[in-house]
Amino acid sequence: MTLYIARRLVWTVVVVACVLAITFAVFYLLPAGDPALRFAGKNPTDTEIAAIHHRLGLDRPWYVQFGKFSKGFFVGDKYGWPGLGYTYAGQTSVKSLIIARAPRTLFLIAGASILWLLLGVSVGVLSAVKRRSPTDRLAMGFALFGISTPVFWLGLMALYIFWRQLGWTGGSGYVSPVDSITGFFSHMILPWIVLALLYAAFYARMTRNNLLETLGEDYIRTARAKGLSERKVIFKHGLRASLVPIVTMFGLDIALLVGGAIITESVFNLQGLGYLAINNALQQDLPVVLGVVLLASVAVALANLVVDILYAFIDPRVRYA
């Protein structure tokens, strides 16, 4: 098991390095304009442009730039480890920028994922057990609504109703839990619910389908034949086998949101990592984008690792394979 984890960790590093190289290549080889023009003021002279190029390191060959960036990442730079360089725009540390924004996204994901897992799995189980009943139809109707409703619309509606009209929650923007714990919750509750609804709908459908499939298995008949209560048949024997694909999805969904919760972050003006990446991509601030992409790819790779380890705990056949 230890060997297995070690091997997977090595692969994780390889994958992250590849992602890094690809992102760098996309920005370097397919430039949408010269980043230096942004900082050169109106009607810059060639010497001014060249000076800025030199300051940003853009006059060096691409492999030197990439080497410098990789070196900073693996051994650290003047801002410590891992070194992510500094932004073109403000000449501030990318790492500190990410550290400032990361909690917003991580809190968003944490709250939403707990909500959608609980809601999705329980609705899915209810639906499967009461198959073809009005409860099932209602639940699947809800799931269809959740899947087909755009987050930006749902988010704006939620803000309008619960903040502007009813005044039950805080509005858009982010309040740090250090400043005000109630303010934090009242500002986060809507983003959590809105983001969770979309995923809960997917999870409800997936749980229902998996569970229905599992309940048709021979070992479920065995469980009934030995006289187990229906509750045990469904929750102990049925749900356990249905969990495997759900765990996979859960790990990947969480990881993808690290850099991908952009719409939710924008609607609620949380200014998290996704927002940071988009903003800086538009301004061709390569180091910031690289930093966020790197973080997101590490998250995906680590989530994969965790999922695989969880597999081994859920399904003994994986453990001994």
Add this chain to the structure above:
Amino acid sequence: MSPNSSAKLLDVRGLTVRFPTSDGVVQAVSDVSFSLERGETLGIGGESGSGKSVSNLAIMGLLNRNRAQVSGEVNFGGRDLLTIPSNDLRHIRGKDIAMVFQDPFACLHPMYRVGDQIAEAVTAHIDVGKAKAWERAEELLGRVGIPNAKSRARDYPHQFSGGMRQRAMIAMALVHNPDILICDEPTTALDVTVQAQIIDLIEDVKREFDIGVILVTHDLGVVAEVANSVMVMYAGRIMEYGPANEIFDRPQHPYAWGLLDSMPSVELRLEQLVPIEGSPPSLLSPPTGCPFHPRCRYRFEPCPTERPPLVAPAPEAHLDACHLPWETKVSEGAKRARSVAA
């Protein structure tokens, strides 16, 4: 098959199972009656789709109540299992009537230890601690012939061979010393050498625990070895039912003849095997008259229109459902006589 009903462990009367579907009603089992005594092995034979398994699932209450309509009577311990509350039936399942299924590879939960799954059968019906239940699981795994039962109980099903899994299923069925053990094609998925071991084990267990066994199989050879009585089913109906020695010495129904003709044995060479032409009918629209008549080489004028009742055609005969005259049944049956090992 004594007329004294008090000796009967299980008495099934007029069991009928219907599955309504969008294409119409599938009548999987029609008017099936039989009984089982303590110490008896009842072999139920027939092709796939003859209603053997469905009958037993109906007895156990394991058919989905939303999809299957079950009627008739299943008398066990003075109660009709088809009408008692589902929670009472649950406590009979696995405790008084236990079941072993066809495919041991699919019947054990792949994610729980074998010992856990057996221990769970213990705690499903009696209030004992987990340690006690595990002890019982280990003891029974040893009893059904699993070497190093104590350590093997901690294994997962995929670490067991097919034969061992079927032994584990039998161990699971025995935890509460049941009255009846229903074995639904227990050897079909196993190697030939293992098949004999499992059948021997079932017989051993029957004697030791003094239980009644229902052995469902499409392989009449297996039935011939161990059954005391035999029921041959076709298209959801009983074609022939009687003591095993009579059925194998003097089979009365053309379908039983067909099954015996197509049964391989040591004496017969492959080219001497005679298959039954055609395939079993759709139960959505079964043939009129005798359900077997489209495939029957002996059919004559009444067969397509009149359904033969299940009766004894002569005082010395056992039950069959066939229009043929008794003399034909005697002469044709004698040609199929097999020496029965049991």
